[in-house]
Amino acid sequence: MGKADADGPGLPDLPPEWGRVVVPDDASALADEAEQVRRELRRQMSAQPRRWRSPGVPVLVLLIAVVTTVAGLLTVTWPRVGRSTGPITSSPEPTPAQLTGRMLPALDLVDAGQSPVPLRGLLPAVVLLVDSCPCPGLVAETALAAPAGVNVVTVAAGSPRAAPAGTEVRALADPTGGLRAFLQAPARPDTVTALLADRAGRVVLVVTEVDSVSDYRTELRRLAG
Incomplete structure (x- = not known):
């Protein structure tokens, strides 16, 4: 075979x-x-x-996992150079006194025909923000107290408010809210905010809540100088 x-x-x-x-x-x-x-x-x-199922392999895997976890914790908790440990605080809003001496922003307001009117082209001026209160009596008194050569300007939010009869007040609007944002003065009901600026464009005085013309009469007269 x-x-x-x-x-x-x-x-x-x-x-x-x-x-x-x-x-x-x-x-x-x-x-x-x-x-x-x-x-x-x-x-x-x-x-x-x-x-591969010998006792040494699981021990090695466990050791690697422990080392990785500890390294991750150290990375999170270890103090870093330049890290701030204090609370995060926002910058405080400027007070009216801190605005004094600053330059007016190059804002364009609008008239009744929606034509742009540069704010800096109205200087020297007292600007009354009347979006929360028309306050025609206060506006008329300011116009009477203003010396020659100083413009009295009212600024509303949406559209210009009518100027009191018999005055030369310039009625304008600030639809973008740029002037309020610069002043950091939110509108309050039945309240007028006044801004006085000299012919160089520097802020002379800010009154966030006007009670009467007496709040800015002295500075208003100085604007003519």
Whole structure:
């Protein structure tokens, strides 16, 4: 049934230590040997992953996780150079006294026809913000108290308010609210805010809540100088 062994002419150049090699005529005769080889291969493959489940591997993974966590905590809590530890506070709004001496912003107001009127082109001037109160009596008294050459200007939010009869008050509007924003003085009901600026454009006086012309009469007279 078998063919020549390693010493015969049929299987040349086989290692002599293999001994006698017989090749059967029917391959099924090798079934037992093939099954044994497959069992050995399965045993070796199933045994290979178990080497990774040795006690040292979980310990190493756990150690790496702990080190990473501690490093992250140190990064968050470690004091940094220049880091501010105090509370964050916003800048306080300027007071009327702090506005004195500042230059007026280059704002454009609008007249009744929605034409732009540069604020700096009206200097020297007393500007009365009348968006919360028309207060025609106060406006008329201011016009009477203003010396020659000093403009009296009323400024409303949406559209100009009518000037009191018999006065030369310039009625304008500030639809963008730029002047209120500069003064940091929100509109209050039944209240007029007064702004006095000299011919150079410097703020002379700000009165956020005017009671009467007496609040700015002295400074108003000086604007003519």
